[in-house]
Amino acid sequence: xxxxxxxxxxxxxxxxxxxxxxxxxxxxxxxxxxxxxxxxxxxxxxxxxxxxxxxxxxxxxxxxxxxxxxxxxxxxxxxxxx
Numbered sequence: 001x002x003x004x005x006x007x008x009x010x011x012x013x014x015x016x017x018x019x020x021x022x023x024x025x026x027x028x029x030x031x032x033x034x035x036x037x038x039x040x041x042x043x044x045x046x047x048x049x050x051x052x053x054x055x056x057x058x059x060x061x062x063x064x065x066x067x068x069x070x071x072x073x074x075x076x077x078x079x080x081x082x
Contacts, residue, residue, distance in 0.1 A: 001026045006036065 002019075006029045009016045019025040020039050029037045 001028055001038075003028045003030055003035070005029075006031050009039070 002025055004016065004027050009027070009029055016027060016039065020027060020041055024041050024043075026041070026044065027039045028035045029039065
């Protein structure tokens, strides 16, 4: 993964964008030596989204399995049918 100062990326935006879009580079943008963002190909972003959705589905499934069944309420409540 390549690192690039944000100011240089801004100055060379078209080149930076082409490196990502066509060269499939992943570029970490830095300010004052600290990583602040990343520019990645759209295919990588789609993969990240799918991974997040799959993880959320696993989490929901796990939560549903761990819940204890809720007992059914009586069909009759104080003389009236539910």
